[in-house]
Amino acid sequence: xxxxxxxxxxxxxxxxxxxxxxxxxxxxxxxxxxxxxxxxxxxxxxxxxxxxxxxxxxxxxxxxxxxxxxxxxxxxxxxxxxxxxxxxxxxxxxxxxxxxxxxxxxxxxxxxxxxxxxxxxxxxxxxxxxxxxxxxxxxxxxxxxxxxxxxxxxxxxxxxxxxxxxxxxxxxxxxxxxxxxxxxxxxxxxxxxxxxxxxxxxxxxxxxxxxxxxxxxxxxxxxxxxxxxxxxxxxxxxxxxxxxxxxxxxxxxxxxxxxxxxxxxxxxxxxxxxxxxxxxxxxx
Amino acid sequence: xxxxxxxxxxxxxxxxxxxxxxxxxxxxxxxxxxxxxxxxxxxxxxxxxxxxxxxxxxxxxxxxxxxxxxxxxxxxxxxxxxxxxxxxxxxxxxxxxxxxxxxxxxxxxxxxxxxxxxxxxxxxxxxxxxxxxxxxxxxxxxxxxxxxxxxxxxxxxxxxxxxxxxxxxxxxxxxxxxxxxxxxxxxxxxxxxxxxxxxxxxxxxxxxxxxxxxxxxxxxxxxxxxxxxxxxxxxxxxxxxxxxxxxxxxxxxxxxxxxxxxxxxxxxxxxxxxxxxxxxxxxxxxxxxxxxxxxxxxxxxxxxxxxxxxxxx
Numbered sequence: 001x002x003x004x005x006x007x008x009x010x011x012x013x014x015x016x017x018x019x020x021x022x023x024x025x026x027x028x029x030x031x032x033x034x035x036x037x038x039x040x041x042x043x044x045x046x047x048x049x050x051x052x053x054x055x056x057x058x059x060x061x062x063x064x065x066x067x068x069x070x071x072x073x074x075x076x077x078x079x080x081x082x083x084x085x086x087x088x089x090x091x092x093x094x095x096x097x098x099x100x101x102x103x104x105x106x107x108x109x110x111x112x113x114x115x116x117x118x119x120x121x122x123x124x125x126x127x128x129x130x131x132x133x134x135x136x137x138x139x140x141x142x143x144x145x146x147x148x149x150x151x152x153x154x155x156x157x158x159x160x161x162x163x164x165x166x167x168x169x170x171x172x173x174x175x176x177x178x179x180x181x182x183x184x185x186x187x188x189x190x191x192x193x194x195x196x197x198x199x200x201x202x203x204x205x206x207x208x209x210x211x212x213x214x215x216x217x218x219x220x221x222x223x224x225x226x227x228x229x230x231x232x233x234x235x236x237x238x239x240x241x242x243x244x245x246x247x248x249x250x251x252x253x254x255x256x257x258x259x260x261x262x263x264x265x266x267x268x269x270x271x272x273x274x275x276x277x278x279x280x281x282x283x284x
Numbered sequence: 285x286x287x288x289x290x291x292x293x294x295x296x297x298x299x300x301x302x303x304x305x306x307x308x309x310x311x312x313x314x315x316x317x318x319x320x321x322x323x324x325x326x327x328x329x330x331x332x333x334x335x336x337x338x339x340x341x342x343x344x345x346x347x348x349x350x351x352x353x354x355x356x357x358x359x360x361x362x363x364x365x366x367x368x369x370x371x372x373x374x375x376x377x378x379x380x381x382x383x384x385x386x387x388x389x390x391x392x393x394x395x396x397x398x399x400x401x402x403x404x405x406x407x408x409x410x411x412x413x414x415x416x417x418x419x420x421x422x423x424x425x426x427x428x429x430x431x432x433x434x435x436x437x438x439x440x441x442x443x444x445x446x447x448x449x450x451x452x453x454x455x456x457x458x459x460x461x462x463x464x465x466x467x468x469x470x471x472x473x474x475x476x477x478x479x480x481x482x483x484x485x486x487x488x489x490x491x492x493x494x495x496x497x498x499x500x501x502x503x504x505x506x507x508x509x510x511x512x513x514x515x516x517x518x519x520x521x522x523x524x525x526x527x528x529x530x531x532x533x534x535x536x537x538x539x540x541x542x543x544x545x546x547x548x549x550x551x552x553x554x555x556x557x558x559x560x561x562x563x564x565x566x567x568x569x570x571x572x573x574x575x576x577x578x579x580x581x582x583x584x585x586x587x588x589x590x591x592x593x594x595x596x597x
Contacts, residue, residue, distance in 0.1 A: 019397060020408045027412055030471065033437050034426050048434045049443075098323035105316030113324065120331050122584040126532050126553050127577040130560045130569045131337035132330065154330035157323055186315050215419025217535045218553070222561055233421035237539070240425065249429050256429075259422040267417040271410060274417075278476075279483040 031264075038062070038254035045250030061254035068251060069238040070227055073258060076235040083145050083231055084213040087152035091160050091209040092202060094153070099164025099198075100190050104176065114165070120158040125151065129222055136223060143226050151223065152213040160205040163277060167201030168194055204277025207270055211263060232259045342574045346567030359571035369572060371547070372555035379551065380530035383466050387526050388519075390470060391477030398478070399485050409482070413475035420472070424539035427468040431455075458548025461541040465549070469536060473529070477522050484518025485511070520590040528583055531576070552576055 037045060041056040065073040102114045125132065132151060133142070141147030171194060179189035195202070217233040224230060227238065232255075239255045240247060267274060342359055346352040363369050398409045415423065430438040433453040442448045454460045488511060496506045534553040541549040550558070556576065560569030 016397070016400075017404075020404075023394065023397070024408065024411050027415060027471070027475075030423075030426055030430055031414070031418075033430060037429065046435055049440045050435055050437050052437075094323040094326065097319040101316045101318075101320035105312050105319065107313035107316040110316060110320065113320065116332075117323070117327055120327060122581065123331075123335065123577060124528070124532055124580065126534065126556075127573045127580065128331070128334040128338050130556070130566050130573055131334040131341055133560070134341075134566065135329070135334055135337070150326065151330055154326055157327060161323060186312065187319075211417060215421065217419065217421040218557075221538075222557070233419055236421055236425050240428075240539075249432070249435065252425060253429055256422045256425050260418040260426075263417040263419070264414065267414070268410070271413075275413070275479055278479060 031260075034253050034256055034260070037250060038257045040250055042248060042250055045248070045253075061248075061250040062258075064248075064251050065239075065254050065258065068255075069235065073235065073255065075228065076230050076232050077258065079145060079229055080214055080232040083149050083152065084210050086145075086149040087156065087213045088206050088209045090149065090153045091156045092206050095157055095160030095164045095205055096195070096198075096202065098157075098161045099166075099201075100168050100194065102161065102165045103168035104190075104194075105186065114161075117158050117161055120155070125155050126218060129219065132219075133222060143224055143229065145224070145229055148220060148223055148231070149213075151219055152209070152216065156205075156209040156212060159208060163201045163205050163280060164198065166280065167198035171197055200273060200276065201280075203270065203273040204280070207266070207274050208277060210266070211274075214263060215259075338570050338573050338577065341567050341570035344567045346565075346570070348564040348566060352567065355567070359568045360575075362568065363571055363575060368547070368550070369552075369555055372550045372552050375548070375550060376531055376533065376552045379462060379466070379533060380527060382462070383469055383530050384523070384526050386466065386470055387473055387477055388523065390474045391481055391522070394474060394478040395481035395485055399482055409479070413479055415472045416475040418472065420535040421539060423468060423472045424536045427464070427471075428540050431464050455541060456545060458541075458545060461545070461549050465536045465540050468540065469533075473526075477526065480522050480525075481515070481518055484515050488514045516590075520587060524583060524587040524590075528580055531580060531583070 036053055037050075038061050039057055039059065040051070040054045041058045041060060044051060044054065044056050045061070069076075098117075102110055136142045136144075136147040136151070139147075141150065175193055175197075176189055179193040180186070184192060214231075215233060216231075220231045220234045221237075224234065230238065236252070236255050236259065239252050341352075343354060343356060344352045345355050345358075394412055398405050398412065418426075427438075430436050431454050433439055433455075434450055439448065439450075439452065439454070442452075443450050454464050492514070493506050493510050496510050497503075501509070532553055533551045534557065537543060537549050537551050537554055538557075543550040543554055552572070553576070556569050556572045559565050559572060
């Protein structure tokens with residue numbers, strides 16, 4: 001009877017492990033294949049049938065990335081870093097200020113204004129891309145990284161403001177009052193006393209903006225037409241077409257890895273904030 | 285911007301009592317306006333103005349260069365007879381109807397699977413979520429490689445399992461292309477929905493299902509009558525995210541099927557892209573965008589309705 005009870009207890013546990021491991025295999029298989037393919041020699045990367053792991057280990061694909069397209073991959077990595085970091089800094093700064101204002105320094109009409117900003121959530125930028133293109137052009141921001149940065153900032157702002165407003169609103173008013181009595185101005189009180197407590201919301205906002213801007217494809221494809229200013233996702237289309245007619249899947253996957261791996265690393269380091277922000281945003 | 289420069293000197297006046305109208309309360313409000321202003325300016329220029337302009341442009345014949353002229357509702361009349369647009373709308377709906385239940389069921393299954401305490405469950409949650417942080421473009425190019433005829437690992441696997449022959453090309457028909465893109469999207473998006481549903485599941489008090497089980501309810505009955513109703517707000521939310529995302533699909537089809545074969549996988553956003561930025565008919569493109577926007581607003585309104593309903597019950 002004892003062994004029977006043991007089986008009854010361990011069997012579901014084992015089934016759970018098997019199920020989870022099977023799903024993990026399906027989830028990780030494409031990522032493994034991307035890395036594996038990018039580390040094969042060019043002869044092996046076109047072999048039919050494909051090899052499961054690099055038999056001839058080489059980093060040539062990553063080296064070739066340096067001189068693909070007209071500018072080489074580093075120019076595009078730099079573009080992506082500039083755009084993603086720029087919109088992250090801008091979004092965090094504007095969202096913190098506005099979030100503080102909406103939570104603590106209410107004025108007549110601030111509730112309505114907050115609602116209007118949140119409405120941006122409901123209309124995706126794909127639907128207004130045509131006039132956005134004309135407006136950027138008229139402002140002299142067409143085909144520039146600054147224009148793209150501002151567009152990304154705009155569409156991350158509602159979420160950021162929402163998150164930061166909630167962070168500030170959840171703090172007791174007494175801390176702020178104490179700081180004000182101690183002689184701080186409002187902004188100083190915010191920076192010294194409130195901001196440290198709102199750090200998790202701030203990191204979530206920053207992470208979301210960074211990931212979205214780094215990965216965004218549609219607006220980048222339309223708003224930037226000069227190859228020197230392409231961000232990484234759009235550069236992948238160059239890798240896919242510029243190989244003298246024949247596609248080199250090894251170099252292609254090396255490009256995919258350069259685009260994807262920074263996000264994976266960043267996520268693994270900071271996933272606590274990422275998931276918390278996601279859930280907080282969804283439960284609005 | 286103008287508001288912030290106007291308000292700053294006011295903030296520096298040290299004893300606020302000197303001028304009678306500048307009460308503490310008023311000062312607080314002025315600073316409120318000042319800190320909110322930069323965000324409002326950015327949202328106005330890059331969101332509100334383009335939003336209004338979409339409707340304005342849609343009433344015009346608006347080429348990229350040269351003068352535009354008012355044409356009334358002609359663009360909309362053209363749209364409802366435009367076979368390419370109607371095909372794109374139909375394909376988008378087809379894709380949405382296919383992918384939404386697949387995503388929801390997979391995500392729900394995974395959420396139940398990893399809804400446990402302990403390090404192992406948390407580690408699996410992280411693993412299942414991993415593809416979400418990879419961008420759509422990178423994921424699409426990755427799967428484009430995986431599914432290449434003869435040299436792609438996925439095609440190779442399918443041959444080993446006897447599902448296809450070595451020279452089967454999954455990109456040769458619109459249907460197999462659609463299925464392949466759906467597989468990629470499922471791989472990439474399920475983790476996101478899983479995390480949302482998991483947070484919904486974990487907000488349901490465990491005592492409720494326990495009590496039902498003690499009262500003699502079976503596992504399925506407890507799920508059907510306790511878990512599912514309490515999960516409804518989360519389900520509605522995930523559903524709306526998923527439908528809105530599918531209606532806006534572009535990257536995956538642009539990259540993996542290039543809209544082909546014979547324009548069989550052109551989505552609504554893809555058609556807007558072609559009209560506005562390949563044919564440069566910005567006015568007509570804006571009209572199509574306006575129609576898309578109305579559809580999405582309807583989805584959002586439905587979300588509100590669904591959520592309100594659950595609040596009352």
